[in-house]
Amino acid sequence: MTSTTGDFAAVDPRTNEQGAHAAIDRADVIEIARRGAVGLALASIAGLAMGAREGVLSMAVHAAGIPLALLAVVALGVPSLFVLLALADAPLDPRSTAAAAARGIGASGLVLAGLAPAIALFVVTSESTDAAALTTRAGLALAGVVGLGHVLREIVRALGDADLRTRAIAIGGLAGFAVFATALATRVWGALLPVLLGGAS
Template sequence: MEAGIPDPPEPRGDAAAAPPAGAAAAPAAPGGHPGWTAALLAERSPALLRDDLSRFGVGVGLASLYGLALGARQGGVSLVQHAAGVPAAVIAVACLGVPALLIVLTLFDAPLDPPRALSATARAAAATGLVLGGLAPAAALFVVTSASDLTAALMGLLGLAVAGALGVHVLLRDLRAALQRDGGLLLAGQGAALLGFAGFAVALALRVWWGTLPILKGGAL
């Protein structure tokens, strides 16, 4: 201490542990664990076959809940028909549409391998199942209390359309991101292939649902 110059006051209490002014703006580390829904839809790297199949199975199971809700209008065997018919469209698009899309994309030298396509398909199925599972209670209420078969069919089809559109959106978004991440810009042929797949997926899902869901046939008559 020099003569005539007082020493600076020593920090006490919480002031000694206070971070610098610039560090105060840094966000704190998040605590806890992600929820089940977030974990189900999260993109995992590297993608594991077991995890993708498990995620796909969860999506199919949740879609069956929506089928049970639709079958509640007639009950009995209709419950089984609808529980199997709703996820049948998801399985058909995954088993028929996605492999066909991969074959078309290879013609345009698209940098997309089957594991990434499987991971994107599993996430899309999970997203579709989550929407259908969430809409299942409301769908059951509408189809059971509706006085008109046509109204019940339209409400059931509306839920299927919303979930199906979201699933196709998630699938195309993941596939497009995979193409761009590998440095391959989406050429006109690749973009046309993805757009054509979207139309094919919608047509195939509607065809499967029309052929397997009695509520849609009854509502159309």
């Protein structure tokens, strides 16, 4: 009985390494998306509470309006912030920037969901719609500050040992982003949330 031997091409170790990196990248993307989606869902809970005074339609309007403002900030503000940081040679990549944004959304959503029972109580039981609007504004402001704080802290931490010039430009960019995010979220919520106008539809 004869045996034959063939030449088997050795597997390039770089192929395995690239496959491992691709798997890690996919896992990171999934985790970032999951964190952001959970944050948006939690924020919607507060929207349901804000619209509880006027019924199901109002609850749906507010539940959609709350996360839309967060999405607007991420979609319009975060890419510009990343470009500015890249021009300053900041040691950040798109994945870490997206992760910081997702953590911010998650933190804001968690705060809003935690405040939802109190918001619902004030919105439903307040004799004046102005009191309901004031309570809603306070909850949104607190959630915005907490979420924005998470984003800024994550990015500052990622700067690590960057040189003074890079850190100065980055901090200036972060300050501008904070102002932009606050103005945009306020604008979107003011346009989409009837409760902030002293009445719900």
